[in-house]
Amino acid sequence: MPHEVLTAYLERIGSAVACLSNVYIKRYEEEIVTPLRANLRIRIRFPSGQLLEVNEAVCIEEGRLRHPDYRYHCQDASAKLLFRYDSAPHFPALPQFPHHKHFPNDVIGVAKPDILAILEEAAKLFPARKS
DSSP, rough: OHHHHHHHHHHHHHHHTTTTTEEEEEEEEEEEETTTTTEEEEEEEEEOOOEEEEEEEEEEETTTEEEEEEEEEOOOTTEEEEEEEEEOOOOTTTTTTTTEEEETTTEEEEEOHHHHHHHHHHHHHSSSOOO
């Protein structure tokens, strides 16, 4: 069963990425480390050069998905940070520690977002150009 939970999660993310329109998938890598752990790395380039990079470790513990480490980084075409969610333990005073979100001039505590929400957040920043 743990393998099926991990496989279903990766298939859900892969399908969501494949459904993105008007983007260039520079990298999509699923590394199955063990039947209970995988690493996911995605780089998506938007039409005007913006970048969304997803890096996460996913594991199965007690039959449930857990994300011991993640980073979802979004930047504009000139490599300026737009937002980044991550679990690095460098802001222990924030609520939701270690989970937090970076903005160009601020960091706030937030719950770990779902990758599908991250894809949607980035897509809203960079809507597809009309022909």
